[in-house]
Amino acid sequence: MRVGSSWRWYLSRAMRLALGWCRLCRPKTGGRGRGGQPRPSVGLGELWSYSKLLLKSLYFNSLSNSDTVLDCAFEPVYWIVDNVTRWFGVAFVTLVILLTTSVVVIVYLYVLPTIIGTYAVPWSVWHLCCGHWLLVMVVFHYYKATTTSPGHPPKDNIHIPSVSICKKCVNPKPARTHHCSICNTCILKMDHHCPWLNNCVGHFNHRYFFSFCLYMTLGCIYCSVSSRDMFLEAYGAVESYYQTPPPPYTSTERTAHKSIIFLWVLTSSVAVALGGLTLWHAALICRGETSVERHINRKESKRLKEQGKVFKNPYHHGKMDNWKRLLGVETRKQWFTRVLLPSSHLPTGDGITWDCTFSRRDPMAI
Ligand SMILES: [Zn+2]
Numbered sequence: 001m002r003v004g005s006s007w008r009w010y011l012s013r014a015m016r017l018a019l020g021w022c023r024l025c026r027p028k029t030g031g032r033g034r035g036g037q038p039r040p041s042v043g044l045g046e047l048w049s050y051s052k053l054l055l056k057s058l059y060f061n062s063l064s065n066s067d068t069v070l071d072c073a074f075e076p077v078y079w080i081v082d083n084v085t086r087w088f089g090v091a092f093v094t095l096v097i098l099l100t101t102s103v104v105v106i107v108y109l110y111v112l113p114t115i116i117g118t119y120a121v122p123w124s125v126w127h128l129c130c131g132h133w134l135l136v137m138v139v140f141h142y143y144k145a146t147t148t149s150p151g152h153p154p155k156d157n158i159h160i161p162s163v164s165i166c167k168k169c170v171n172p173k174p175a176r177t178h179h180c181s182i183c184n185t186c187i188l189k190m191d192h193h194c195p196w197l198n199n200c201v202g203h204f205n206h207r208y209f210f211s212f213c214l215y216m217t218l219g220c221i222y223c224s225v226s227s228r229d230m231f232l233e234a235y236g237a238v239e240s241y242y243q244t245p246p247p248p249y250t251s252t253e254r255t256a257h258k259s260i261i262f263l264w265v266l267t268s269s270v271a272v273a274l275g276g277l278t279l280w281h282a283a284l285i286c287r288g289e290t291s292v293e294r295h296i297n298r299k300e301s302k303r304l305k306e307q308g309k310v311f312k313n314p315y316h317h318g319k320m321d322n323w324k325r326l327l328g329v330e331t332r333k334q335w336f337t338r339v340l341l342p343s344s345h346l347p348t349g350d351g352i353t354w355d356c357t358f359s360r361r362d363p364m365a366i
Pocket residue numbers: 166167168169170178179180184185186
């Protein structure tokens with residue numbers, strides 16, 4: 001049931017029950033039921049029990065438990081969070097584009113001219129090649145990660161290998177598929193919903209997401225290291241602004257100092273934060289898990305440990321094989337053409353059927 005229609009249904013149901021309650025409260029004196037019979041008297045006890053019944057009927061069914069009640073109570077909060085996150089996504093993507101553009105402009109205006117004017121030709125050429133390669137990789141993977149659909153189970157084919165039915169989409173859910181409440185649809189091999197991409201990370205854009213994180217971290221490290229000396233110089237200059245008499249810096253020089261400080265602080269902070277995230281995702285890929293599965297598998301390991309059993313992830317094919325499957329690499333040459341250069345090739349598999357490393361008797365939590 002769609003959110004809008006379910007709310008209307010609950011509202012009409014509540015109104016109908018409230019109407020019944022009002023009828024029950026109506027004074028009985030002189031009142032006559034159907035066929036001219038006097039209406040039976042209503043006591044306070046009966047009114048109280050009917051009120052309780054009315055309240056319970058709003059949320060009770062045979063599957064009700066405290067979790068369901070809490071979920072219902074927090075439904076408006078979830079709705080607000082989901083919609084706000086969707087709008088935040090647009091703001092976050094704009095922020096990423098603006099900050100990246102500002103860094104590139106500062107590098108072109110101040111850092112590269114200084115490098116070319118200071119270093120020998122081979123070093124300058126190396127800087128130009130390395131800087132531009134990183135820029136191309138960052139832009140390409142960010143564009144692909146935001147615009148590539150993560151993949152959804154087919155809506156018109158119910159005969160796909162599935163492990164459950166999505167309660168919200170009312171559609172079969174293949175293994176590793178999860179429902180994203182922000183995108184309001186099921187995502188194949190869902191990793192997480194990324195507000196910085198305003199898109200879900202799933203089977204078809206997982207590689208783009210990881211490559212973007214990796215190349216953005218490398219790009220930030222490159223900018224931070226390359227501009228370190230200029231940052232120290234600019235920082236010293238800015239501190240001297242407040243001396244008396246003030247140093248004779250022109251407004252252009254002052255802008256350059258502030259831009260270099262902004263560049264170094266921003267790229268260093270992003271390198272640390274995004275570097276940590278990239279390492280975390282690299283560890284997950286080594287284990288053959290997504291972010292969602294990490295939580296599920298941890299719970300499952302704990303549960304099985306209490307029973308004296310050992311949990312085995314059925315989607316773990318060995319570290320190297322996991323990487324090859326994610327990156328869509330089969331030959332040695334493809335490490336160069338598909339990983340170190342921009343490439344739009346598809347990942348291994350269709351995201352619906354999965355090779356399992358072993359068959360389990362007990363169905364794993366999915
Ligand atoms: Zn769904």
